[in-house]
Amino acid sequence: MSEQVLFKNRRVDCRPASLADYRAGGGYEALTKAVRTMTPDEVIKVVMDSGLRGRGGAGFPTGRKWSFVRKDAPHPRYIQCNTDEMEPGTFKDRILVNTDPHLVIEGIVLCGYAVQADHGVFFIRPSYDADARLLERELEVAREAGLLGKNILGSDFSFDIDVHRSAGRYICGESSAQANAIMGKRPNPDKNSHMTDSGLWGLPTVVNNVETLASVPSILRNGVEWFQTLAASPTGDGTKLYSVSGEVAEPGCFELPGGTRLGDIIFGAAGGMLPGAEFKTCLPGGTSTSFVAREHLETPMDFDSMKKAGLSLGTGSVIVFDKNTCLVQATINILAYFARESCGWCTPCREGIPYMKHILERIEAGEAGERDVELLQRVADGMEHAYCGFAPGAAMPVHGLLKHFRDEVREHLDGRGCPFVGEGVAKPGLWTSLDRDETVPDEADSEGRDG
Amino acid sequence: MLPRELEQEIAEMVRETDHVEEKIIDVIYLLQRHFGYFSDEAMGHAARLTGKTLVELEELATFYDFIYREPLGRFVIHVCDGVTCWMHHENGLFDYLCRKLGVEVGETTADGLFTVLPTACLGNCHNAPAMLVNGEHYGRLTPEKVDRILDNLRENADTIPLCLCR
Numbered sequence: 001m002s003e004q005v006l007f008k009n010r011r012v013d014c015r016p017a018s019l020a021d022y023r024a025g026g027g028y029e030a031l032t033k034a035v036r037t038m039t040p041d042e043v044i045k046v047v048m049d050s051g052l053r054g055r056g057g058a059g060f061p062t063g064r065k066w067s068f069v070r071k072d073a074p075h076p077r078y079i080q081c082n083t084d085e086m087e088p089g090t091f092k093d094r095i096l097v098n099t100d101p102h103l104v105i106e107g108i109v110l111c112g113y114a115v116q117a118d119h120g121v122f123f124i125r126p127s128y129d130a131d132a133r134l135l136e137r138e139l140e141v142a143r144e145a146g147l148l149g150k151n152i153l154g155s156d157f158s159f160d161i162d163v164h165r166s167a168g169r170y171i172c173g174e175s176s177a178q179a180n181a182i183m184g185k186r187p188n189p190d191k192n193s194h195m196t197d198s199g200l201w202g203l204p205t206v207v208n209n210v211e212t213l214a215s216v217p218s219i220l221r222n223g224v225e226w227f228q229t230l231a232a233s234p235t236g237d238g239t240k241l242y243s244v245s246g247e248v249a250e251p252g253c254f255e256l257p258g259g260t261r262l263g264d265i266i267f268g269a270a271g272g273m274l275p276g277a278e279f280k281t282c283l284p285g286g287t288s289t290s291f292v293a294r295e296h297l298e299t300p301m302d303f304d305s306m307k308k309a310g311l312s313l314g315t316g317s318v319i320v321f322d323k324n325t326c327l328v329q330a331t332i333n334i335l336a337y338f339a340r341e342s343c344g345w346c347t348p349c350r351e352g353i354p355y356m357k358h359i360l361e362r363i364e365a366g367e368a369g370e371r372d373v374e375l376l377q378r379v380a381d382g383m384e385h386a387y388c389g390f391a392p393g394a395a396m397p398v399h400g401l402l403k404h405f406r407d408e409v410r411e412h413l414d415g416r417g418c419p420f421v422g423e424g425v426a427k428p429g430l431w432t433s434l435d436r437d438e439t440v441p442d443e444a445d446s447e448g449r450d451g
Numbered sequence: 452m453l454p455r456e457l458e459q460e461i462a463e464m465v466r467e468t469d470h471v472e473e474k475i476i477d478v479i480y481l482l483q484r485h486f487g488y489f490s491d492e493a494m495g496h497a498a499r500l501t502g503k504t505l506v507e508l509e510e511l512a513t514f515y516d517f518i519y520r521e522p523l524g525r526f527v528i529h530v531c532d533g534v535t536c537w538m539h540h541e542n543g544l545f546d547y548l549c550r551k552l553g554v555e556v557g558e559t560t561a562d563g564l565f566t567v568l569p570t571a572c573l574g575n576c577h578n579a580p581a582m583l584v585n586g587e588h589y590g591r592l593t594p595e596k597v598d599r600i601l602d603n604l605r606e607n608a609d610t611i612p613l614c615l616c617r
Contacts, residue, residue: 165476184475184511322538333532
């Protein structure tokens with residue numbers, strides 16, 4: 001197994017690492033080093049030099065984002081730790097929080113020190129209520145240990161973190177929508193202001209994903225050179241959490257060198273296809289990324305390599321499809337999700353996503369012709385004119401479907417309907433028996449923490 | 452009238468914060484848990500205790516998945532219909548639950564115990580098909596497993612405390 005940095009304290013029994021467990025492995029050494037021996041600018045420089053990029057999906061350089069907070073910016077300044085994670089296929093942050101809550105907490109405090117913030121907000125979705133309770137408990141533990149609150153570790157740096165429970169909606173994962181949600185407003189995105197100038201309550205706010213912040217402590221402790229040796233590809237900064245789900249033998253979340261080849265993730269870490277299943281395609285980074293062609297299995301899973309291949313890394317959450325699964329149906333499911341979760345504020349998203357779904361439903365039913373496929377393409381192209389990234393993301397699987405699986409779409413046209421329906425074709429929808437071994441203990445399930 | 456303890460808990464929460472807006476969702480959750488759903492009466496209390504207007508509260512209440520403006524069962528069964536659960540027969544899970552409970556999706560059982568709802572991806576894709584009940588994740592569901600879960604909830608309905616984000 002390659003070096004485990006984020007999952008260093010992952011346990012077989014799924015119990016989250018305690019403060020003592022975390023400290024035994026060098027936890028909070030980075031924070032001690034930072035507040036006692038480093039200036040905030042030095043912390044930012046190390047993170048910038050490391051090449052760490054945001055793990056929430058956009059891949060923006062983390063150190064650069066932090067450097068946008070002006071030195072003379074007003075206080076209080078905020079850190080928003082994004083634990084919304086609602087994109088289908090994505091479950092890395094839940095596992096990370098449940099594996100090592102203090103790793104995440106230390107990451108937030110370090111970010112707070114780097115931009116001299118006063119307050120952190122842990123934004124967490126309602127279906128992760130067990131995680132919210134866990135974090136509240138561990139934040140108190142950190143406070144009692146002097147790692148959080150007034151004069152952290154005896155320094156003149158004071159910083160505290162609150163847990164903010166969301167009431168749920170995928171759009172709350174968008175940073176400005178999330179800020180609106182925290183401020184008790186309807187969480188529409190707001191692209192007019194820069195969060196680092198004017199975020200929460202009009203004050204400087206840095207928004208980072210859980211996994212991004214959790215990557216920071218080890219960089220400060222072990223140095224930039226060490227961090228750069230972790231990756232498998234020249235631009236695959238550090239290690240990366242890849243979650244794999246779908247028709248694979250061993251679905252789960254794996255910490256692998258950044259830039260591990262897509263095929264190695266599926267056929268190595270995740271144990272290959274389920275017995276009887278044959279690989280057709282996957283969504284490499286969650287449902288707002290494109291279906292891939294078979295040759296893309298060779299592509300390193302890092303931001304730049306994926307972009308060069310015309311794909312996007314997204315959250316690195318690989319959803320694997322079997323050859324007998326109808327991709328038109330799969331795309332209908334995905335668009336139903338996006339249509340339901342859209343905030344509905346701008347027209348392309350509100351009207352366009354349901355319209356794409358409608359066209360696909362006609363294709364699935366055999367009621368569409370070649371012109372409808374062209375129409376679908378045009379509507380998908382139009383999604384880039386939406387106000388925020390939600391609609392272009394929703395259009396990505398449609399783009400992939402039409403680019404790499406147009407023949408499969410065409411098989412549905414002109415009255416033919418879905419070729420995956422009928423005798424001898426195993427397709428989702430029949431819930432007769434579980435098609436994999438149960439390997440997850442019941443207790444882990446019922447405690448809401450697993451993986 | 453609210454129970455004194457709940458009234459005090461909310462009043463204190465509002466008093467202690469610099470921004471009452473930050474606490475609105477928590478206030479709604481507390482009231483929703485007390486009333487079983489975010490009823491008109493609950494909304495009236497929320498407005499009184501936070502100083503927000505009914506329109507401001509309704510705007511939020513109708514936006515979010517986990518705020519309920521209609522009555523529902525003690526246990527809300529959130530069945531994931533994300534694409535991974537879909538390929539692992541989430542349809543069948545819905546069918547089974549609804550047949551077993553004698554309801555359609557969105558309906559509540561006659562004894563007031565269960566409501567079945569579709570939900571956004573639960574973040575339990577490696578254990579598909581998955582569902583969430585009272586803050587607990589359940590995955591790799593089979594008919595037998597679903598039976599055990601329902602039986603347990605039914606038998607202990609009076610003693611199982613309800614989580615905040617129900």
